[in-house]
Amino acid sequence: MPPALLGRACLLLCALIATPTWAHPADVDEAYFETHIRPLLIEHCYDCHSQSAGESMGELRLDTAPAMKRGGAGGPVLVAGDAGASLLIKAVSYTDLDLQMPPEGKLTDEQIEHLQTWIDGGAPDPRDAAMEEHEAAPTPLDRDPSTHWAFVPPRRLNGNDFASLVQSERDAAGDRDPIDEIARLSAAAENLSPAPSVDRPTLHRRWSEDLHGLPATTEDITSLESDPRPDAETRQIDRMLADPRFSERFTRHWLDVARYADTVGYALGGKDRNIKQAYRYRDWLLAAIADDMPYDEMIRHQIAGDKTADPDSNDADAMGFLTVGRRFLRHDDTIDDRIDVITRGLLGLTVSCARCHDHKFDPIPTIDYYSLYNVLDNSVPPKDLEAAASPLLLVDREKVRNTRVFVRGNRARQGDVAPRRYLTAFRDNETEVFSDGSGRLELAEVIADPTNPLTARVMVNRVWAHLLGRPLVDSPSDFGYRTNAPALQSVLDELATDFASHWSLKRLVRRIVHTRIYRQSARASEEAAVQDPDNALWTHALRSRLDFESMRDGLLVGSGYLDNQIGGPSVEVTNSELTPRRTLYARIDRQNLPGLFRTFDFASPDMHSPGRYYTTVPQQPLFLLNHPQLSEASRLAVKQARQATPGGEDEVIIGSLFQQILAREPTPDEWKDAVGFVSQSPAENARAVDPRDAWQYGTATWENEAVTKFQPLRVFKKKRWQFEDTFPSPGPMSYASLSRDSGHPARGDTGIIVRRWTSHADGKVQISGTVARPSDKGDKIIATIQAQGTILWQQSIPTGPRSYDSIDLDVRAGDTIDFIVHSGPSLSFDGFQWQTKLNLETSAGSIAFDSSADFSGPHSPASIESLDRLEQLAQVLFLSNEFFFVD
Structure with missing residues (x-):
């Protein structure tokens, strides 16, 4: 039903129809209502129109007499004594195509006659008395907003909040901020103690990740450790806040919002x-x-x-x-x-x-x-x-x-x-x-307005989540009635009132990273693990894993390939070649978000994102093992290490790689294992696959529900494959063409357009994607996915998109999968868009194919060399937990 009609129908949701001519008034009373009417309403109407169900579609309730007399957005639904004028009868009679209730099916003739008889008899309803005795249940609009913690202005902490503490106790605890004190008092009330502070190298790694989104360097860590000044940490924090990389980090956070x-x-x-x-x-x-x-x-x-x-x-x-x-x-x-x-x-x-x-x-x-x-x-x-x-x-x-x-x-x-x-x-x-x-x-x-009770709280909660790994309020974009106050509400309110007094993001961040809470170890005590498993009282830090941007940027830093340019147009970062720009500057196509972004839990650009979800799935290590970008990063890392130690032996280069990627020297055991590893001859690896080689672009004939007479398109011009130099072709191939994300068929069964993928190895392939006919003119296209003569998926598309997910198929080397578009009877307006992704699992690992990213004109086969042992070691370090986790 069209939305306009559905809305109208929902106003009555249990009745609207023309009066049967065979219904006559009769003697009706409350017993008649209880026998014939109430059971009918309960069975067919209450699910959508009652207080107990929490539903009043069309602003109509049918569970009390006053509510029925009042009606809904479409007015009263019954006129006592006149069934013919009652909207209820009009709906249940199904004579109006737009107003047919109940929606699951028409009532029986007997049930309709009972309703008409009841209304013609004055519609007696004993529920009147019940309504007079019991008021309707309150709605959220009836509640006083000032009774909800988030809807009243926050309050700053003051000296009275800590009257029981003397300065010596505060100094002994190492509290640097009132929020540390309130957190420690809350933990003490549960017989819990905060975790000890981390050492300076660990602290600096946190700062680097949280403030810059980049790995700490050996030089920065050494500089901080050797600085004897009492304000050394404050100086370092201020330098990092002044660095443009702080702006890059927090800009990315806000882009999610x-x-x-x-x-x-x-x-x-x-x-x-x-x-x-x-x-x-x-x-x-x-x-x-x-x-x-x-x-x-x-x-x-x-x-x-x-x-x-x-x-x-x-x-x-x-x-x-x-x-x-x-x-x-x-x-x-x-x-x-x-x-x-x-x-x-x-x-x-x-x-x-x-x-x-x-x-x-x-x-x-x-x-x-x-x-x-x-x-x-x-x-x-x-x-x-x-x-x-x-x-x-x-x-x-x-x-x-x-x-x-x-x-x-x-x-x-x-x-x-x-x-x-x-x-x-x-x-x-x-x-x-x-x-x-x-x-x-x-x-x-x-x-x-600084007096707005929500604005500062919401932003402080977001910043806290970015710096400590989890927000104080677990639903960062919903502070409504259903959201309980956080365990440390006074901490949130103290930070919010302070923030609203100056509105400085850097000042807020500086305050949080100076606290003892931020500096705590991620090791939870046995008591805390049992009594506060969710760490609601913040007795220890949370171990944080690199997000997608920090992971990719860390690869660029470790390989010495990072371009520090600030700002500028977006760039592609998912191609085979490593792009040196920070991931912040990646081009985001919201309709065709690359699989790489989704694999590493990138925020959906389709709508506001309150926070990211972190998953651990096989595609993540498979990307790091197999993608050409990792091979390039590993080669560049070794190249930089060799330049840093000219003429150095492998043993020296190993130390340099640890410094570049993990910002530390290898332990004796690590050094011994690494030396043994690089001294071995690398195994002969199969030639890496150039994904461009897997695709062909052509026309074919559709015979007996199968592709025959496939012919590759001969001309690549203006970033598309076409039948001949003239476009459209004056012959029967007409507009037949394929480009990166789109194409056009020729006419009929002899002019289908085919994007063909060929498997280079035995394995299992998973297919997903979207095909769309943008125009609503003309007739239609027919989209088909076929493998070895078997139709895997087919849709007739008059307009708009169609998607398919997780088509799984076993393939052998040389098997083809065809992505086919037929024109409809008319060739007009049959341009289409089609993006598809394939993930091939083989005995050697997983390889991802992307029709958009892999698209290419004529090209020479890529020569992809295997990594040598030092380069393989660099890749191993990039794959390590130490690289991916901050603490």
């Missing part, structure tokens, strides 16, 4: 999917964080940069916070995404849950959602975007328009006007509506 990508996602009609100069938002973040721009100012620029940006600055680029998100085919969904990134990202509130109904758990009515919708619906790209201060800019409509509430989220059914204003639970009734154009600047001001 802002769901950054370089493309819009799926687009129709072959439109350009790139977000023009999306990287300018990333570059703005780099500059803002490096300059320690106050966080409240950052909020204003990101929401209303068109009004706050100095003409001589690049602050207008800050509006990428709103505009680098997904561009949905329906503009309403794009606005929903922007509401979500503002409210979850900055306030920790799931306001988008109120799009179709009042929030089920928090004090956010539907009208609040549409108040924000009204703000963003009046925010549009400039008419002359080329002349605008930024390609990422939004400006106010020239003539602001008012948005009404979409009843049940249905644009076709509009209710009251939703005034542009802040959330109901956090403002006075007398608060004026936003009046400055769209109201974005006024919205930004109220979010950035």
Whole structure:
């Protein structure tokens, strides 16, 4: 059923229909209701329209007499004494194709007659008395927001909080900050003690990972260890905060919040999917964080940069916070995404849950959602975007328009006007509506207000998670009623009130990394492991594993190949060759996010990400064992080690490799094992596979449900394979072509277009991908995956995308898998997009193939040499737990 009709139908969800002519009034009473009506309503209606089920679709409840008389968003559902005028009867009769209830199937004629008789008889309902005696259960809107810990302003710690402690006790504990004291007191109440502090080398490794996202160097560790000054650690922290690499690290954190990508996602009609100069938002973040721009100012620029940006600055680029998100085919969904990134990202509130109904758990009515919708619906790209201060800019409509509430989220059914204003639970009734154009600047001001109980708490919680491995509040983007106060709420509140007094990110980070909590060992005591297994009281540190960016950047540092350029356009980092730019600058294609990113738990760019999930899956070590980038990194590492020790023997180079990759000397046992390893002759390895060689691009004939007469396309021109030099071909092959992500068939069974993959070895292959016909004109295409004459998957696609996951197949060397597109009866508008990935498991390991990344014109076979023993040792060090874990 179309959404507009579904919304209308849901208003009644248990009844709407035309009166049967055979129904007649009869003597009915409460016994008649109890015998025939109540059981019918319970069986067919209560699941969607009752307080007990927690559902009131269409704002309609049918579990009490007053609720039935009141009706829902579509008005009253019954008229006592007149079944023919009652919407309930109209729905259950199924005479209106748009309004047929109950949805699982029509009631029997007898049941419909009972309903009509009951209504014509005055609709007696004993549930009236029950309703008078018992008030309806309260909703989240009935609760006083001030009763929830996160909705009241945080309070700073003061001397009274520590009245029981004398200075000698504080000094003995090594507490450097009031939050250390409160954490220690909380642990002591459970008879637990904090773990001891780590040594300086370990501490420096933490700083390097947390503040720069790069491995510590031997020189930095040695410098800190040998510095006798009492403020040596403070000096080192300040140097690291001043380094541009701090900005790179925390910019990446914020890009997860802002769901950054370089493309819009799926687009129709072959439109350009790139977000023009999306990287300018990333570059703005780099500059803002490096300059320690106050966080409240950052909020204003990101929401209303068109009004706050100095003409001589690049602050207008800050509006990428709103505009680098997904561009949905329906503009309403794009606005929903922007509401979500503002409210979850900055306030920790799931306001988008109120799009179709009042929030089920928090004090956010539907009208609040549409108040924000009204703000963003009046925010549009400039008419002359080329002349605008930024390609990422939004400006106010020239003539602001008012948005009404979409009843049940249905644009076709509009209710009251939703005034542009802040959330109901956090403002006075007398608060004026936003009046400055769209109201974005006024919205930004109220979010950035230091008295806002959520803004500072949410940001502090995110920073704490980045520095200590887990947030204080376990749901970083949901501080609603269902979120309990953290065990150390006073720590969060102390940091939040302090942060809101200066809004300096660097000052907040400096304070946290100076604390004893941050410096603790990751070794939990036996008591803590039993009494506080979740470490809610922070009696020890958490072991942290490198995220994808730090892992890849660590490879670049260890191989001496890192390019320290700050900012600039995005680059590809998933090709066979190692790209020297930091992973921060990787191109993010949200529709075709590379498998490498997903393998290492990269944040989805489709929506705001509150935090990353860390998995351990076989694909991770297989990448590190088999990908050409690791081979190149290992060779470069040995090359750098040889340059650092010119003329040095292998034994000397071994020490240099340990220094480069692990920032320490090998232990005697490690040195002995390494020397023995490199002294052996390397085994003869099979020639590595160039993934480009696995693919062919051609046309074929479709006969008896199989590919025949396959012919490779002969001409590579303008980054596509085509039938001949002239395009389209004047002959029957017409538009037949294949490019990196797209293509076009010729006509009919004799003009299918085929992207063919050939296995180089015996093994098991897993296939996944997406094919799409962007246009909604013309007729259709037929997409088929076939292997050795067997159809593995086939779809007729009139428009839009189709996906397939985990098609598994055993293959032998020389077997082919064909990715085939047929035109429909008409050849018009049959351009398509197709990206597919294959993972081949062989006895020698796993190899990944990607139709997009592997695409190539004519090329010479790559000559890939095996690693020598020193290079293999470098790869082993890159694979070690010590490389992947901070502590």
